[in-house]
Amino acid sequence: MSTNYVPATGPRDAKIVILGEAPGAVEVQRGEPFVGPSGKLLSQILAQAGIRKDQCYITNVVKEQPP
Numbered sequence: 171m172s173t174n175y176v177p178a179t180g181p182r183d184a185k186i187v188i189l190g191e192a193p194g195a196v197e198v199q200r201g202e203p204f205v206g207p208s209g210k211l212l213s214q215i216l217a218q219a220g221i222r223k224d225q226c227y228i229t230n231v232v233k234e235q236p237p
Contacts, residue, residue: 174198178229186221188212192232204230 176193179202188204196206204212204223216223 174234176201176203176233176235178227179203180224180227182227184225184227186226188226188228190228190230192230193235195235198235203230210216 174193176197190203191197191205194208195203197209203209206222213223217228
């Protein structure tokens with residue numbers, strides 16, 4: 171498996187699925203989806219809606235950062 175692979179996080183049976191396009195540099199570095207700038211915005215939006223990020227299944231269509 172590539173070192174740029176970013177797996178999904180969260181419970182597979184979650185009622186909310188968040189699907190992104192592909193991980194960015196921060197996501198590759200930390201090995202987790204939506205932890206960079208997009209993740210900060212996502213966390214704010216979820217918090218405003220009263221949803222915890224750990225209640226969501228979060229993944230990307232493409233699991234590696236595109237060249």
